[in-house]
Amino acid sequence: MSKHTQNILTILMLGVVIASSTLIVSLWLFPQQEQYPVLAILGENQQAGDYPTNVTQYDNITLYTEVRNLMGIVQYFYVRVKLATNTTMANSTHPSSATTLYEREHILGHGQTWTFPVQLNMTTPGINLRLTFELWRYDLFTEDKIYTGVWVHLPLNVTAS
């Protein structure tokens, strides 16, 4: 092997070592963080707590919903509110099969939070109901709204008037 080739190989090896060590150090310093959205229900005073549990039919209730985007990229979110029962409850893979009572949409950049009021008139009486808030997002690949698997619910009894 000539000296010229040896020189080139040495420099190439040096480049590879520098590049790989830079990559390792950057991965160590800035580890990949888990990406997820946050959905929360707040009471009438915009704080966690004081949630209505027993209401009379046709009562108006006001709640606040908070959505936080920690997905690492801008997202187009939809919040759907449904009045579910034990048989129509949402889970992390399937949304509730109950009818949507209310829907709002908003675009959030990474790290942004969106808080908005939800006013509902409880027309359907029942016990052990679940006022369910589901988080959906617009998917660019399917060009449709998809369920994020994130949901929260409030147990609610609606007494017939």
Added chain:
Amino acid sequence: MTHKPVHLIIVSLILVFILSIGPTKSLAIAGFGTDATEAQQAINKAQDAINSAFGYMVEADLAGAEISDFVVSLNDAIEILTHAQAAFNASNFTSATELADDAKNAAELVGQQAQSRLLETRINAAIQALITISIFVVVVAVTYLLITRWREQKRKREQSLMQMEIHLPNQEDKGETDE
């Protein structure tokens, strides 16, 4: 042949009936339906424009561009579209169409701006990459030259050392010196 006039009369009566009832009814439906259809089409177009603008925004965000102003503008367009949908639900089709058109225009503007910023960001990234590669190439070239020069000098030094005549003091010289 005798049945022909009878047929003509029947056909004429049917035509008269259709012309007297049909057009009035269809026009009435058309009058209502056109507004509703137009409004629905305007809403759909506005939604498509919002989705499209969102797509460009995602691309710009992924490229590392600043998009917070687009987020605000596109949320405004969404809000206008929500009002358009509310007007549509209230059968106020003219207002729904106008609002949907406003939402569409706002979303299209965001889409165009996001595209421009995406392009700008990509050009900047390409320039940065070019500068980085150039610096790397220069560093490698300088290192190569330095190593080559150093080896050359080392080789010359070794050669000159090999060519040097070594004069060791012999025994006689040593004796003379001792005396």
